[in-house]
Amino acid sequence: MKRRPSHELLDSDAGSPPEIAASLRDLQMFNQWFGGVHTTEKLIRRALPVLPDTPISLLEVAAGNGYLPERVRQRVSPEINLKITLLDRSRDHLNGTGPAVAADARALPFADNSFHLVSCNLFVHQLAPEEVRRFAQEALRVCRTAFLINDLIRNPLHLALAYAGFPLYRSRLTRNDAPASVLQAYTPSEMRDLLSSSGAARISISRHYLYRMGIVAWKQPE
Numbered sequence: 001m002k003r004r005p006s007h008e009l010l011d012s013d014a015g016s017p018p019e020i021a022a023s024l025r026d027l028q029m030f031n032q033w034f035g036g037v038h039t040t041e042k043l044i045r046r047a048l049p050v051l052p053d054t055p056i057s058l059l060e061v062a063a064g065n066g067y068l069p070e071r072v073r074q075r076v077s078p079e080i081n082l083k084i085t086l087l088d089r090s091r092d093h094l095n096g097t098g099p100a101v102a103a104d105a106r107a108l109p110f111a112d113n114s115f116h117l118v119s120c121n122l123f124v125h126q127l128a129p130e131e132v133r134r135f136a137q138e139a140l141r142v143c144r145t146a147f148l149i150n151d152l153i154r155n156p157l158h159l160a161l162a163y164a165g166f167p168l169y170r171s172r173l174t175r176n177d178a179p180a181s182v183l184q185a186y187t188p189s190e191m192r193d194l195l196s197s198s199g200a201a202r203i204s205i206s207r208h209y210l211y212r213m214g215i216v217a218w219k220q221p222e
Contacts, residue, residue: 001156003190006180009173011126013090022171026178027122028067029168035209036121036150037071043148043214044076044117046204050145050220051116055081059115059142061105061135062123063088066098069119085115106131108138119148125185129194132186136198140219147200149215152185158211159183188213 009015010023031037044058060069063086073082088094091102103109105123118139124132139147152158162178169175186194188205191213195203200217208214 001154001159003154003186004183005128006184008126008177008180010177015171015173019171019173023173023177024064026169026171026174027064031068031121032071035212036068037075039150039208039212039214040068040119040121040148041072041075042206042208043119043150043216044072044080044082046214046216047117047146047148048080055083056117057083057085057115058117058119059085059087059108059110061087061108061118061120061139063094063100065094066100068121106134106138108142110142112141113144114142116143116145117148118143118146119150121150122152122181124149124151124191125181132191132194133198136195136200136217140199140217143219145219147215147217147219149191149213149217151191151213151215152181153207153211153213154182154185154187155211158185161210182211191215 013020063069066086069084073084076082084098086094086100087103089104094100094102127135136147159179159182162182165178166175192203192205195217198217201220202218204216206214
């Protein structure tokens with residue numbers, strides 16, 4: 001199935017405040033029940049052997065209301081002391097707790113090596129190939145250890161499941177965005193090719209529940 005760039009309504013806030021809020025709740029449902037939280041937790045644990053024992057700083061890009069990183073923080077505590085900073089293009093989405101910044105992911109407003117980890121969830125598929133490369137370069141610049149990507153895998157059966165889930169969706173935005181996300185998602189091999197020129201020392205890619213992929217782009221060799 002060929003990748004088809006598609007317009008996602010939530011990404012452009014093309015809805016009323018109640019519709020946007022309902023769509024964000026749908027995203028929370030996807031992350032809670034369909035692999036989002038589990039995948040990011042796995043990626044953080046994958047990086048754990050080369051992380052310090054002191055608090056681990058994590059920048060979550062395209063964080064929305066911060067549900068996913070906060071849920072992961074709860075799951076790994078007290079074994080891992082995770083300090084989270086949220087970043088989203090829209091300040092209206094940032095209603096989570098803790099430090100939060102509204103900014104463009106392709107021009108992160110942080111100095112080099114500001115965080116141990118930079119992470120994103122259900123974001124990279126929205127970017128064109130050249131934007132993926134630029135974002136990866138920025139994430140690797142800002143992190144000290146690794147850049148973590150949690151995203152969808154494009155697959156015909158996955159597209160069918162996105163349509164089958166319509167009765168579960170609270171918002172008309174989600175009924176547009178769920179299949180649109182799958183249509184413009186990348187495959188693991190495509191992501192490896194895109195990240196090969198990002199400056200990462202090594203790239204590891206794993207497959208997770210319900211057509212999720214997890215990627216660790218290491219800044220330094222493991």
